[in-house]
Amino acid sequence: MYVLLVYDIKERRVGKMLKLCRQYLHWIQxxxxxxxxxxxxxxxxxxxxxxxxxxxxxxxxxxKSCTQQWLQKEVLGQERKRLDAFL
Amino acid sequence: MYVLLVYDIKERRVGKMLKLCRQYLHWIQxxxxxxxxxxxxxxxxxxxxxxxxxxxxxxxxxxKSCTQQWLQKEVLGQERKRLDAFL
Structure with missing residues (x-):
């Protein structure tokens, strides 16, 4: 299934969350x-x-959705590079 | 159509963006x-x-999606109250 995950987390825990999420998903913003x-x-x-x-x-x-196809994405500004590929 | 909008904006412009988005959508995080x-x-x-x-x-x-039904949402922690209703 395709998911979008968005967090709003106190700064002192952000590093840990970022590291965790990058093990499972692609960082886009x-x-x-x-x-x-x-x-x-x-x-x-x-x-x-x-x-x-x-x-x-x-x-x-x-x-969550069963497929990414229904999601159209529009971007203003820069989408983050897929650094995750190096992890 | 149903949309999810997520921004990553320099702090000095955040207030303006928040105010703008609240005129069109519901603030959830x-x-x-x-x-x-x-x-x-x-x-x-x-x-x-x-x-x-x-x-x-x-x-x-x-x-964007044509309908919200395709989206299942899972929340850890608190989802923001719908303050938008008062605007």
Missing amino acids: NSVFEGEISEVKLKELLLKAEAFLDLDEDSVLVF | NSVFEGEISEVKLKELLLKAEAFLDLDEDSVLVF
């Missing part, structure tokens, strides 16, 4: 990731995130 | 908006944004 991922892998990602996030202060939104 | 919007209204929003954004530094991503 400051706090936005996208990619193909299985339900199991997504659950794994979210469980790992929950372990260090403070859910009173932080939030993570995940938008 | 720090720099994330969602909602039903027509192509024409979306174009209007993006044109207004382009007028004050610096597209070398800022970026705006818009994900």
Whole structure:
């Protein structure tokens, strides 16, 4: 399934979250990731995130769809390079 | 159509962008908006944004779908209250 993951996290935990998300998804903007991922892998990602996030202060939104085809994307400005390829 | 709009914008322009987006969409997280919007209204929003954004530094991503039904949403932590209703 295709997901979009967006987080809003206190600065001191951002580095850890960024590193975690890059293991599973592609980084496309400051706090936005996208990619193909299985339900199991997504659950794994979210469980790992929950372990260090403070859910009173932080939030993570995940938008799921069965296929990326229905999503049209429009970009103003620069989309982040796919640095993830090097991880 | 249903859209998700996510921006990554230099701090000095964030207030203006927030105010603009809240005129068209619902605020769901720090720099994330969602909602039903027509192509024409979306174009209007993006044109207004382009007028004050610096597209070398800022970026705006818009994900579009014909219907929200395709999107399942999962939330960790708090989703922002719909303050937009009061605007």
